[in-house]
Amino acid sequence: MAKDKVDIRDVAALAGVSVGSASRVINGAENVSPETRDKVERAIAILDYRPNHTAQALRSRSSKTIGCLFTDVTNPLYARLFRSLEERLRKDGYMLLLANGLNDAQRETETLAMFGRRGMDGVIAAPGNETDAQVLAALNGLPMPVVVLDRDMATPGCDALLFDxxxxxxxxxxxxxxxxxxxxxxxxxxxxxxxxxxxxxxxxxxxxxxxxxxxxxxxxxxxxxxxxxxxxxxxxxxxxxxxxxxxxxxxxxxxxxxxxxxxxxxxxxxxxxxxxxxxxxxxxxxxxxxxxxxDAQRVAEGIATLLRSRMADAGQPGRSERVPLQFTDRGSIGPAPRP
Structure with missing residues (x-):
């Protein structure tokens, strides 16, 4: 039977660790020893502790969520990128929320507005409409850090990661x-x-x-x-x-x-x-x-770095990073046939 109003102090006491250590485990921080993580996770299971994420977000002003808008999530490139992004951002304690733009400017505009209302900590955007006035206004109006992925867009306050x-x-x-x-x-x-x-x-x-x-x-x-x-x-x-x-x-x-x-x-x-x-x-x-x-992992690392930098200093000028494309010969290239 779960104890009434179990809070983080109860978890810390049962685990025999500080409240700060328990908090780091609960929030997915990496700077925790395996022994401490195991103690806290066992205490959470025993007490049936369930963090109030809404209250946490109100206190910290952080939702620990990153919004991600791709124009077509069925594209295998975006599927690989999403997987690498999710794994990389999880290490920083963030959950990635994926939205499908379907190359529809109105849908993309509404999605970006929703990200703003939901209080995301950051946004990654690869919209299908680079010059649409509504999409640009929605991106430029977001109050959180934004990384534009592989798009040429008039978004001076946003960072960009571009493929070469x-x-x-x-x-x-x-x-x-x-x-x-x-x-x-x-x-x-x-x-x-x-x-x-x-x-x-x-x-x-x-x-x-x-x-x-x-x-x-x-x-x-x-x-x-x-x-x-x-x-x-x-x-x-x-x-x-x-x-x-x-x-x-x-x-x-x-x-x-x-x-x-x-x-x-x-x-x-x-x-x-x-x-x-x-x-x-x-x-x-x-x-x-x-x-x-x-390299999807390199892309994910680059985006995570841009987001962290912008979170630390929101007033810095927009940055643009480039990621190279790598050529791999797998056997489908041969000498040009003779006439």
Whole structure:
């Protein structure tokens, strides 16, 4: 039977530790010895102690919660990032609350407003609408630290963590150039987003740096599933078809591989393929697909650092950090076929 009005002092007394030590265990702090943590957790179980998080938040003015807005949580990249973010922020005693923006400006605006009303300690935002006035106003109006993830947004009071897509694209292109490829297609969608813009910049810059003309082989589909197959299929039926394709993400990669198969081509004997983002699909394909990828743990650490810094000094100017993309060759790149 649980004791009436059990409080943290009862827990500390039963565990034989100070109230401060009990508090650190309850709040998930890391600077606690395993022995002390075990004593406090056993005392909590015996007393059936349940912290009043609302009261704690009122006293400390901290909800120990970080709001996270992603434009599409079904994207495998965001799923990996969320997992790493949750694990990293948990070490600092924070819970991560995930919201799905669905690339809908009104939904994103309402979600950000809700984060503000709920008194989150911080917000991580990767909205689908970079220039929408309502989304920008909602972000700029938040009273807590905000980290904008991989978006170019007019948010001077917010920090940003950006992926270096252009440099990553140049690295992938260099690998293909080294194998003799000069007709390289780039299959993308949603061309209005920062990642797509920067990838196109890197693609064109790589050709320019190599002293080569940029071919007319850029696929910018209306959606990842509606027209990528048709557009890539049309490229593959040209007399000067591409000998390599860089495909954005899981959905675009799937449509690209279907088009390659439909044209009786083999990877990498007839055509080389590179994708963006590490997924089970790319890893399990035969052959495994070479890729550009960000280190999710490095991203999580960078965001946690920006949030902590902003919490400590809310008045500092907005900061921008960059995370590189890493190229991994998994066997889907081969020499360019001879004419």
């Amino acid at each position: 897509h252009a440099a990553g694209m140049k690295a992938a292109m260099a690998e293909l150039f080294a194998q003799g490829h000069t007709r390289i297609a780039l299959a993308l969608w949603r061309a209005s987003s920062r990642p797509v813009r920067r990838r196109i910049e890197g693609y064109r810059a790589a050709y320019k740096a190599a002293g080569l003309r940029v071919p007319d082989m850029l696929v910018q589909a209306a959606s990842a599933t509606s027209s990528v197959f048709a557009d890539v299929n049309a490229l593959l039926q040209r007399a000067d078809r591409p000998t390599a394709i860089i495909a954005q993400g899981t959905y675009t990669l799937g449509s690209t591989l279907r088009a390659i198969e439909a044209n009786g081509l083999r990877v990498p004997q007839d055509i080389s393929v590179v994708t963006i983002g590490d997924t089970d699909f790319a890893r399990d394909h035969a052959p495994s697909i070479s890729l550009l990828n960000v």
